[in-house]
Structures are given as structure tokens and as C-alpha cells.
Amino acid sequence: MLIFNNKADLNKHLQSQLKENFTIGFVPTMGALHQGHLSLLMKSLENNSITVISIFVNPTQFNNPEDLKKYPRTLESDVEKIKTISNKIIVYAPSVEDIYEGNTKSEHYNFDGLENQMEGKFRPGHFDGVGTVVKRLFEIVKPTNAYFGEKDFQQLQIVKKLVEKEKISVKIIGCPIFREENGLAMSSRNERLSKEERNKAAIIYKTINQAKALFGTKSAKEVTEFVTKTFLNHPEFELEYFEIANQDTLLTCIRKNKNKKYRAFIAVFVNKIRLIDTISLN
Numbered sequence: 073m074l075i076f077n078n079k080a081d082l083n084k085h086l087q088s089q090l091k092e093n094f095t096i097g098f099v100p101t102m103g104a105l106h107q108g109h110l111s112l113l114m115k116s117l118e119n120n121s122i123t124v125i126s127i128f129v130n131p132t133q134f135n136n137p138e139d140l141k142k143y144p145r146t147l148e149s150d151v152e153k154i155k156t157i158s159n160k161i162i163v164y165a166p167s168v169e170d171i172y173e174g175n176t177k178s179e180h181y182n183f184d185g186l187e188n189q190m191e192g193k194f195r196p197g198h199f200d201g202v203g204t205v206v207k208r209l210f211e212i213v214k215p216t217n218a219y220f221g222e223k224d225f226q227q228l229q230i231v232k233k234l235v236e237k238e239k240i241s242v243k244i245i246g247c248p249i250f251r252e253e254n255g256l257a258m259s260s261r262n263e264r265l266s267k268e269e270r271n272k273a274a275i276i277y278k279t280i281n282q283a284k285a286l287f288g289t290k291s292a293k294e295v296t297e298f299v300t301k302t303f304l305n306h307p308e309f310e311l312e313y314f315e316i317a318n319q320d321t322l323l324t325c326i327r328k329n330k331n332k333k334y335r336a337f338i339a340v341f342v343n344k345i346r347l348i349d350t351i352s353l354n
């Protein structure tokens with residue numbers, strides 16, 4: 073399996089592969105791979121001549137230094153997991169220097185307000201970091217198609233906006249959320265939960281499903297109150313936000329409009345570990 077640690081070698085290899093109708097599928101990740109990441113890789117493998125995965129814990133998208141420090145880094149086992157689906161996948165696992173060339177700072181972006189909602193509100197600078205690294209990775213890999221999970225739905229919308237605004241020639245493909253048996257959305261951060269916490273965290277998906285059912289007859293405000301109350305009854309969880317928002321603009325739903333599509337978004341702390349999830353309400 074080919075593993076590159078620097079962009080020059082990766083570029084040289086990708087250039088050598090160029091043929092007519094050649095397509096590059098790209099899956100950017102921060103590693104500590106799970107089935108969710110692998111499902112993105114499978115989709116890319118099905119539809120492209122070559123699949124590249126990047127494994128890079130991007131420092132500029134972390135607003136919390138402790139979170140960055142504790143983020144799992146498991147390159148060896150990640151490579152083993154990738155091998156189980158194909159040994160033709162190309163791994164790009166760069167250093168911070170290879171991506172940032174001595175200037176570990178974000179660009180500043182205007183994503184037409186998408187960046188000011190939810191994750192943007194609670195993680196200042198997060199989407200500038202995401203935009204910066206995704207743009208650099210796209211410049212390096214030059215993918216035809218890039219695969220992003222709906223688990224980070226706001227990120228998916230922001231990446232689409234980045235591509236539109238920066239006129240980057242790549243198709244962004246959103247992929248469904250992969251879940252554990254109890255419904256908990258798979259996440260690299262789940263590794264940091266104890267077995268008991270992992271079991272209990274099933275309440276996140278259960279609650280957003282209940283919210284979805286309620287949204288059929290209740291207002292967004294009433295549904296939000298229900299979710300807030302549910303988590304107050306489970307003090308081992310700290311609800312950071314629950315929001316019902318327009319799927320396209322990500323603006324909070326004040327009054328339902330039956331021609332618009334809505335989604336519920338949630339962020340919850342379990343023992344200082346931050347978990348997010350989302351569900352379509354239509």
C-alpha cells in the first residue's frame with residue numbers, strides 16, 4: 073500500500089497515474105478510523121479510478137487545545153483498517169509542516185453566514201480552520217470527487233460553499249451517517265468514552281428521533297424545550313445546543329414552512345467529550 077508523508081511525492085505519483093477519463097476520489101479525515109470513514113472510502117472506490125485518503129489532525133480547526141492534544145492518533149491501525157477494504161487506496165499522512173509550511177494559521181472565510189451557526193457559534197475559528205485545510209488538501213490532491221459525511225452536516229454545507237466561492241473544480245458528495253448498534257453516531261471521539269458512557273450515549277440518537285416525531289405536530293420551540301428537559305433529567309450529559317434549522321441556510325427555524333427542509337442538530341458533552349449528531353426532519 074502506498075503511504076505518502078509529503079505532498080511532493082504524492083503529486084509525483086498522482087501525475088504518473090494520469091490517463092484519459094482518470095478520476096481521483098478523495099476522503100479527508102483526521103484518522104482514528106471507524107466504519108463511518110470506511111463507508112466513505114467504499115463509495116469513493118466504487119466511483120473513481122484512484123482513491124486517496126488523507127489522515128491529518130488539523131491544528132487550526134481546534135478551538136480547544138486540550139481536545140487537540142487528546143485527539144486519538146492511530147496511524148498504524150488506521151492503515152490496517154484501510155487494507156481490509158483495499159490495498160490500492162493511497163494514504164496521505166502529512167506533517168503539520170507539509171500542510172502549513174511554517175505558518176500554522178487559518179485563512180479567514182465568509183461562508184455567507186453558514187459559519188455563524190451552531191458549531192461556528194460554539195467553536196470560534198473552527199470553520200476558518202476547516203476551510204483552510206480543505207482548500208490546501210484540494211490543491212494538493214486535485215480530486216475529481218470528494219466525500220464528506222453528513223454527520224458533520226454543517227461542515228458539508230461549508231465545504232460546498234468553499235468550493236463555490238473559491239471556484240475549485242471538485243464535486244462534493246455527502247454520505248449518510250454510520251451508527252453503532254445502539255444508534256450512537258460513529259466518531260473518533262467515541263474511543264475516549266468508557267463502555268458505560270458509550271452505552272448511555274445512545275440517548276442522543278434516541279432523543280433526536282423523538283424530536284423528529286414531535287416536529288410533525290409541535291413547533292421548533294416546543295421540540296427544543298422537550299430536548300432541553302430530557303437532558304436536564306440526565307445530568308451525566310451536558311447539552312451544549314439543540315437546534316432545528318433550515319437545511320440549506322442553517323438558520324434557526326422560527327416558524328415552520330412546509331416548502332422548506334429542516335434538520336435537527338445537537339452537541340452534547342459526556343464527561344468532557346464532545347459528541348455531535350444530526351437528523352433530517354422531513
Ligand code: AMP
Pocket residue numbers: 100101102103107108109111112219220221222223224247248249250251257258259260
Ligand atoms: P473526521 O475524521 O472526524 O474529520 O471525519 C472525516 C470524514 O468522515 C468527515 O467527512 C466526517 O463527516 C466523516 N464521518 C465521520 N463520522 C462519520 C460517520 N459516523 N458516518 C459517516 N461519515 C462520518
